[in-house]
Amino acid sequence: MRLNSEDIGKITNPIVKKQLTDAMSKLNIKVKKKSKMGNIRTTLLINEKKINFDSKFEAEHYKELLVRERAGQIKDLKLQPSFVVIPEQFHDGKKLSKKIYKGDFQYIENGRTVVVDTKGFKTEVYEIKKRLFLKEFPDIIFKEVFKEVRRATR
Structure with missing residues (x-):
């Protein structure tokens, strides 16, 4: 399963969102952030x-x-x-x-x-x-x- 910042942004429960981002950080998983203008970095x-x-x-x-x-x-x-x-x-x-x-x-x-x-x-x-x-x-x-x-x- 692939996650991007948009997917994480859809999580409404702040506790679940924090747990997910903390777990990803510990595993050194980086989430690709979508640029504000929709550009491909x-x-x-x-x-x-x-x-x-x-x-x-x-x-x-x-x-x-x-x-x-x-x-x-x-x-x-x-x-x-x-x-x-x-x-x-x-x-x-x-x-x-x-x-x-x-x-x-x-x-x-x-x-x-x-x-x-x-x-x-x-x-x-x-x-x-x-x-x-x-x-x-x-x-x-x-x-x-x-x-x-x-x-x-x-």
């Missing part, structure tokens, strides 16, 4: 190093960027670059944490920094963080790469 083995990606689409784009880097078209390829789009601040004596935009990739192309975000679809939070990023970092080239959605035709 993907792991690539690059130079004997495992690299995890939030989606198969993101992993495929990384492989394309590696080819471009090896061909000398881009350089300094980095994963998951972070940018502070709203600094830490205080309001009414309370500390408000900084807000970060995290891209999927960053590299140098023709002497300019490029940040890439791969998307299956846009969310409202993503749109807000993107606009804050564009305002705070106008000298960085921002690229969005969208997954082609195949739709059934009638």
Whole structure:
């Protein structure tokens, strides 16, 4: 029998749920969590190093960027670059944490920094963080790469 996080989530009795998760933990059984966007999490083995990606689409784009880097078209390829789009601040004596935009990739192309975000679809939070990023970092080239959605035709 195979269980995923959805199956465990359907268990309504909290005692049974805890017993099940504890038993699985003792047996070192890991439950695959479904990603919040329904993506298939993907792991690539690059130079004997495992690299995890939030989606198969993101992993495929990384492989394309590696080819471009090896061909000398881009350089300094980095994963998951972070940018502070709203600094830490205080309001009414309370500390408000900084807000970060995290891209999927960053590299140098023709002497300019490029940040890439791969998307299956846009969310409202993503749109807000993107606009804050564009305002705070106008000298960085921002690229969005969208997954082609195949739709059934009638």
